[in-house]
Amino acid sequence: MSSPILEVKNVSKTFGNVKALDSVDFSLQKGIIHGLLGENGAGKSSLMNVLSGIYLPESGTIEIKNQKIQKLNPDIASSLGVGMVHQEFRLIESFTIKDNLTLSKANIFSENFDEAYKKYSEIFSLNSNFLTPINELSVGEKQKVEIMKLIFKNSEIMLLDEPTAVLTPQETLQLKESLDKLSQEDQKTIVLITHKLKEIKDFTERIFVMKNGKMVAKNLETKKVTDKELIELMMGEVKTSNFNKDNKKGGVKLKVEDISLTNEEQLKSLDDISFSIQSGEILGVAGVSGNGQVELANVICGIEKEFQGRVLINSQDVSKKGVKSRKKLSLSYIPENRLGVGLAPGVSVLDNSAIKEYFKASYGPHLSKGKMLGYLNDLIKQFAIKAPDVKAEISTLSGGNMQKLLMGRELISNPEVIVAAQPTRGLDVSAVEAIHKLIINQRDKGSAVLLISEDLDELFKLSDRIIVLYEGKIVKEVDINSATIETIGFAMAGINE
Amino acid sequence: MNKFILSKKLYRNELATFYSFLIGFLIALAVGSLILFIQEKNPFDVFSLMLKLSIGSVNSLSNSLNKAIPLILAGLGISIINSVKLWNIGAEGQIFMGAIALNFVYINTSINNSQIYIFLLLVSGFLGGAFCILFPAVAKVLFGVNEIITTLLTNYIVFGLTIYLINGAWKDPASLNFPAAAYVSESVYLPTVIGKLSSGFLICILFTLIAYYIKDKSVFGYEMRIAGGSALTAIYAGINAKQKAFFAMLIGGGFAGLAGAIELLSQTHRVSTGISQGFGYTAIIVAAITGMRPVGIFLVGCLFGALTIGGSVIQTIGVSSYIAEIIQATTLFGALIAQFFFSYEILKKSEND
Ligand SMILES: Nc1ncnc2c1ncn2[C@@H]1O[C@H](COP(=O)(O)OP(=O)(O)O)[C@@H](O)[C@H]1O
Numbered sequence A: 001m002s003s004p005i006l007e008v009k010n011v012s013k014t015f016g017n018v019k020a021l022d023s024v025d026f027s028l029q030k031g032i033i034h035g036l037l038g039e040n041g042a043g044k045s046s047l048m049n050v051l052s053g054i055y056l057p058e059s060g061t062i063e064i065k066n067q068k069i070q071k072l073n074p075d076i077a078s079s080l081g082v083g084m085v086h087q088e089f090r091l092i093e094s095f096t097i098k099d100n101l102t103l104s105k106a107n108i109f110s111e112n113f114d115e116a117y118k119k120y121s122e123i124f125s126l127n128s129n130f131l132t133p134i135n136e137l138s139v140g141e142k143q144k145v146e147i148m149k150l151i152f153k154n155s156e157i158m159l160l161d162e163p164t165a166v167l168t169p170q171e172t173l174q175l176k177e178s179l180d181k182l183s184q185e186d187q188k189t190i191v192l193i194t195h196k197l198k199e200i201k202d203f204t205e206r207i208f209v210m211k212n213g214k215m216v217a218k219n220l221e222t223k224k225v226t227d228k229e230l231i232e233l234m235m236g237e238v239k240t241s242n243f244n245k246d247n248k249k250g251g252v253k254l255k256v257e258d259i260s261l262t263n264e265e266q267l268k269s270l271d272d273i274s275f276s277i278q279s280g281e282i283l284g285v286a287g288v289s290g291n292g293q294v295e296l297a298n299v300i301c302g303i304e305k306e307f308q309g310r311v312l313i314n315s316q317d318v319s320k321k322g323v324k325s326r327k328k329l330s331l332s333y334i335p336e337n338r339l340g341v342g343l344a345p346g347v348s349v350l351d352n353s354a355i356k357e358y359f360k361a362s363y364g365p366h367l368s369k370g371k372m373l374g375y376l377n378d379l380i381k382q383f384a385i386k387a388p389d390v391k392a393e394i395s396t397l398s399g400g401n402m403q404k405l406l407m408g409r410e411l412i413s414n415p416e417v418i419v420a421a422q423p424t425r426g427l428d429v430s431a432v433e434a435i436h437k438l439i440i441n442q443r444d445k446g447s448a449v450l451l452i453s454e455d456l457d458e459l460f461k462l463s464d465r466i467i468v469l470y471e472g473k474i475v476k477e478v479d480i481n482s483a484t485i486e487t488i489g490f491a492m493a494g495i496n497e
Numbered sequence B: 001m002n003k004f005i006l007s008k009k010l011y012r013n014e015l016a017t018f019y020s021f022l023i024g025f026l027i028a029l030a031v032g033s034l035i036l037f038i039q040e041k042n043p044f045d046v047f048s049l050m051l052k053l054s055i056g057s058v059n060s061l062s063n064s065l066n067k068a069i070p071l072i073l074a075g076l077g078i079s080i081i082n083s084v085k086l087w088n089i090g091a092e093g094q095i096f097m098g099a100i101a102l103n104f105v106y107i108n109t110s111i112n113n114s115q116i117y118i119f120l121l122l123v124s125g126f127l128g129g130a131f132c133i134l135f136p137a138v139a140k141v142l143f144g145v146n147e148i149i150t151t152l153l154t155n156y157i158v159f160g161l162t163i164y165l166i167n168g169a170w171k172d173p174a175s176l177n178f179p180a181a182a183y184v185s186e187s188v189y190l191p192t193v194i195g196k197l198s199s200g201f202l203i204c205i206l207f208t209l210i211a212y213y214i215k216d217k218s219v220f221g222y223e224m225r226i227a228g229g230s231a232l233t234a235i236y237a238g239i240n241a242k243q244k245a246f247f248a249m250l251i252g253g254g255f256a257g258l259a260g261a262i263e264l265l266s267q268t269h270r271v272s273t274g275i276s277q278g279f280g281y282t283a284i285i286v287a288a289i290t291g292m293r294p295v296g297i298f299l300v301g302c303l304f305g306a307l308t309i310g311g312s313v314i315q316t317i318g319v320s321s322y323i324a325e326i327i328q329a330t331t332l333f334g335a336l337i338a339q340f341f342f343s344y345e346i347l348k349k350s351e352n353d
């Protein structure tokens, strides 16, 4: 094997107390498509940002084209031919395709733009005139322009961060063909990040796997590695649960029937979802984010109104009811987005503590501050929340205390149905433990819980049953006793056994 | 190598707004002094004369407080609208519209009981102000049109309407060449309480309490705060954010309209361009300085009323009345800068972060 075109050794990068990259080694061979696999938060994007000079690592060495780089920055990276397509688009929406493609000072096709555009738009099957402004393009077309940008600034090493996440299956297939051409004809070196096993296996020759900031597998030969091995590498071992299971008390509390939802792009974000949850039962929802989880929670809680199908709380059809009347029927929702949805930024701790049931502190148009304070004090005591000044903005609380306030607010009234989305994301170990106890405690009191999480440890630890969402469909439903990390992992990656 | 970064302070001193105002006011006095000094006037003499002539006697004090009424009412309206994080730049137009609506009702009705009549006329003023902001409110709620632009534009429209009316349909022949509508009958003048102090000032106190109640003590105020904090949280909480914004705008516009009505019934007694001398714009300064707090608006409104009166009387000793406006505007400027230092801190950061 020839020497690598890019090689990093021992690279580490910390954010606050999160080790995003922990002594990572990585290397790329010229002219080959490499896959980088890993769960959300594994550190894939951070590694790519280091390679393109956006993040400066604390330690480690970077060598590009046999040149040791001391302090890589975006300029140097770009002049050495490293280009990155970010997870979020970085296009100037009101500019034309041509303007966006030629914006970089490294642009190599200023003389013969028309010719080059003709060639590459054919490779990418982009059927738009280059004078079209970006905001008239579909998501898939924008993605093509993003990748073409790298070619126009002469990037030999193309880092693509989850480019297929926004693509339809047909577009993904097209992308594969274009990338194949680029690597074979133009000798481009490509890194493709994705969650989807099938894509990794279809697209790449070599595979790297990251977990928790570490590189757990390097340079695997795609042809020789099995799906099962990849899943195990990606998900790691799951700790078995230390909570009792099977507290089911009978009596269906939440039932959804044939829920379908069509999004703005006329794609189905939920497709014929049905399940029910009994009193004292936790139903876990697994899936890579963006497969319909948020939409499902919003449908159940009354935020999303334009859906087909029925939602029943305690056998009562609430499909047409609003948020407040569902709350009155004893439904609580802990949304995935803590600050911004569950809590209002810029507003006081006190005001935020009353969002669920402020109407209970009112007499007609009058709102009793005294009642609100009393209620907040109960919350603070019962859920051990550290809030130094309740009149101060909510952002004065730590992440863990914010989440405790949010959970406490939603749980203190002992709701019969709870929808909790990513309740422990971004929290430290002790806060995670506290939140888990709250959920179990509530289950023992007889609540029916829908637990949406990307953290398989959490799902295995808490759930009685797990369903897997993939592209808006339930692709798997298993009892916790027969669930294995592989069956869930396969289903999450969109593979039918 | 170290970099310095600005970071928002998590905890703000409760009194930060008050201190900022004080600092701003001191800066403004200093700037005012400098200008007077350049004009070879003794700043101390000028300011003490201003003080004497604005609050030195019952008469001058009541003049000052009368001037404060429109500033306070319009400022309160602006602060209510700002609860949903929207800006009302159209108080000036709403003041005029309040007076126009009042005159319209006055011309077309007649009620013998003057107390009831005055009440009805004040209500029409309020409704006029609300009507004036109706179009910006609808445009905001239905189409998301920026309210800063639309409320500003209504000022020009309403001012044009005023000019049209007092030169045309409503022109009082008795006023000869001066364009103005006919005077209203003396029976509907707002009575005075002490000296020249209009009973409009009592209305003003009442509405300060109402605004305080709406913002701080009512369910509506709470819902406005949440909606202003995050539209997504409002949806999550089942609060109709657009509806809150709509009603906040109408109420806020009504406050300014009421100011126009009081101004007509207590000062000008007829529709003319003198209904407002930029009160609607000064009210923005008043509201912003106080961080949108009703009681603060009341106090700063009184101060600014006194400044305006003080400024107009020092013309007699050859000092331009603009000195008062310079002080008002510089106070805001200084206070905003001071508020910035109260809410942010400068931190050292190592380069790697
Ligand atoms: N700019 C940043 N500031 C703070 N934390 C960050 C930043 N970028 C990434 N992280 C954290 O580093 C970890 C790895 O994130 P990331 O590299 O985005 O993972 P992936 O792309 O594999 O999903 C996460 O815990 C994330 O929260």
Ligand SMILES: [Mg+2]
Binding pocket: A041, A044, A045, A046, A087, A161
């Ligand atoms: Mg990422």
